[in-house]
Amino acid sequence: MNRLKGIIKKEFFHIFRDKRTLLILFGIPIVQIVLFGFAISTEIKQVKIAVLDMAKDEHSQKITEKVLSTPYFVLDKYLNDTKEIDETFKEGKIKATLVFPPKFSEELERTNQANVQIIADASDPNTGTQIGSFLQLQVQEYLITNEFSKGGIKIPALINAEVEMRYNKELKSAYMFVPGLITIILMLVCTMMTSIAITREIETGTMEVLLASPMHPAIILLGKVLPYLLLSFANASLILGLGKFIFYVPIVGNPLLLAAEIGLYCLVVLALGIFISTVARTQQLALMISLFALFLPTMLLSGFIFPVENMPLPLQIISRIVPATYFNIIIKAIMLKGASFSIIWKETVILIGIFIVLMGVSTKRFKIRLE
Template sequence: MGRLGGIIKKEFYHIFRDKRTLLILFGIPIVQIILFGFAISNEIKNVKIAVLDMAKDGHSQKITEKILSTSYFDLDKYLNSTDDINKTFREGRIKATLVFPPKFSEDLKKRNTANIQIISDASDPNTGTQIGSYLQMQIQGYLIENEMSQVYLPPPALINTEIEMRYNPELLSVYMFVPGLITIILMLVCTMMTSIAITREIETGTMEVLLASPMHPFTIILGKVIPYLLLSFLNASIIIGLGKYLFEVPVLGSYSLMIGEIILYCLVVLALGIFVSTIAETQQLALMISLFAMFLPTMLLSGFIFPVENMPLPLQVVSSIVPATYFNIIIKSVMLKGVTIAYIWKETAILCFMFIGLIGISVKRFKIRLDD
C-alpha cells in the first residue's frame, strides 16, 4: 500500500505541475458548462420582426403592441407593401413578418372573424416553428383577454392565423445542417490541419532545413497551405453536391458568388491556422487549441445551431469575433434565399478585414518565432 500511495502522490504532483493537464481537467469542463448553459437555449427572446399593417386600425395596433410588450419580440420596422417582405428577409434583419389584411377590425366586428398571416424564416426550422407558435400564442392571448373583458369584441370572436414557413416550407432540418457543415468542416480542415502541419515542421526541425533552401519563407508557407485550401474547397463542393442531389437542398443564389465566399472563408481560417502555429509549441497543443478554442465556439456561438440573439451579451461579443458567424449568414443566405452581394457585403467585408489582420499578425509572429 505504501508503494501504491507513493505512485499516487507522484502522479498528483505531475498533474498539478503541468498547466496543460490542469487546463484539460478543469478549464475545459468549466468553459463547456458555461457555453452550454448560456449558449444552448431554445427559448425565443428579442427576435426581430417586421409588421405589415394594411388595416392600421384599433385591433391591429393593439395586437402589435401586445406582441412587442413581451421580451420575445422586438420591432425592426413597419413595412409599406408585400414587396418589402422578401427584401427585408434577404437583408437578414428579421426572423418573421406579421401581416394584417385591410379592414381587419371591421371583419372582427361584422363577421366575428378575421385573418392574420405570419411569415416565418424557416431556414432554421426549429427556430422558425417556435417563432410562429409564439406569435400565434400572443394573438390568441389578445383574443382571450378581450373576450374576458367583453369590451372590444362580442364573444366568441375568432382570429385565424395562417403561418407560412419561408425558405424551408417542409421544415427539413437538412436545410440548416448542410450550410452549417460546410462552415464546421472548413474550420476543422483549414485551421487544425494547417496549424498541425506547420507546427510539425518546426517541432521536428525540418522547417529550418526548408528555410535554408533557396526558397523564400513566404513560398514555403504558401506551399504548405495551398493543399489544404484545395482539399477544403473539394470538401465544400462534395457537401453542396450531396446536399443538392441527395437531400434536395436548393442552391438559389449565384454559384460564382458562393465559390468566391467559400474561398474567402478558407483564406480566413487558413490564416487562423497559421496564427495558431505561431503560438503552439507542439502538435498536441496546436490540436488542443484548434479543437477547443476554435471548434467549440464555431459549433456553439456562430449561430449554426443556436440563435446568437438568444445568448447573453458577453457571448454575443465573443460570437462577433468568430469568422464562422459571418460565413454562416453568408452561406445560408446564398443557398436558401438566393441573395446577391448587395445583401451580404457587410459580412464579406468583415471576413476580408479578418483575413488581412490575421495574416499580418501571423506572418509577423512567424518571423519572430523563426528568429528565436
C-alpha cells in the first residue's frame, strides 16, 4: 500500500510540474465551456434588416417602429426600390428585408386587410426561418394592439405577412454545411499538415540545414507551402464537386472568382500552419494547437453554425481575427448569392493582410531560430 501511495504521489508531482499537462486537464475544458456557453446561441437578437417602404404612410411606419422597438431587430438601411434588395443581401450585412407595397394604409383601412412581404436570407435555413417567423409575429402583434373600426364598430383586420426564403427556397441544410465544410476542412487539414511537416523537419534538424543554404527563408517557406497549396485546392474542388452533384448545392457566382478566393484562403491557412510550426517545438504540440486552438474557434466563432451577431462582444472581437470568418462570408456570397468581387473586396483584402502578416512573422521567427 505504501508503494502504491508513493507512485500516486510521484504521478501527481509530475502532472502539476508539467504545464502542458495542466493545460490539457484544466485549460481546454474551461475554454470549451466558455465558448460553448456563450457562442452557441440560437436566439434572435440584434439582427440587421432593411426596410423597403413604398407606402411611407401611417401604418407602414408604425409597423416599422414596432419591429425596431424590439431587441430582435436593428435597421441597417432604408431601400428605395426592389433592385437594391439583392445587392444588400449580397453585401452580407442584412438577414431580412421588410417590404411594404404602395398605398398600404389605404388598403388596410378600406378592406381591413393588406399585404406585407418578408424576404429572409435562407443561406442559413434555420436562422432564416426563425427571422421570418419573428417578423411575422411582430406584424401580427401590431394588429392586436391597434383596433380598426368602421362607423364605431370594431372590425377585425388582417395583414398577410408572406415570407420569401431567398437563396434557398427549399431550406436545404446542404446549402449551409457544404460551404462551411470547405472552410473547416481547409483550415484543419492545411494548417495541421503544414505545421506537422515543418515541425518534423525542425525536430530532425533538416530545416536548419535548409535555412543555412544561400536561399532566402521566405523562398524555403514558399517551397514548403506550394505542394500543400495544390493538394488543398484539389481537396476543395472535390468537396465542391460532391456538393454540386450529390447535394445539388449551386454555384451561382463566377467559378474563376470562387477558385481565386479558395486559393487565397488556402494560402492563409497554410501560412497559419507555418506560424504554428515556429511556435511549437514538437509535432505533438503542433497537432494539439492545430486541433484545439483552431478547431473550436473556426467551428463556433466563424459564423458557420451560429450567427456572430448573437455572441457577446468579446467573442465577436475574437471572431474578427479568425480567417474562417471572412472566408465563410466570401464563399456563401459567391456560391449562393452570385456576388461579384466589388461586394467581397473588403473580406478579400483582410485575408491578404492576414497572409502577409503571418508570412512576415513566420519568416522572422525562422531567422531567429537559425541564429
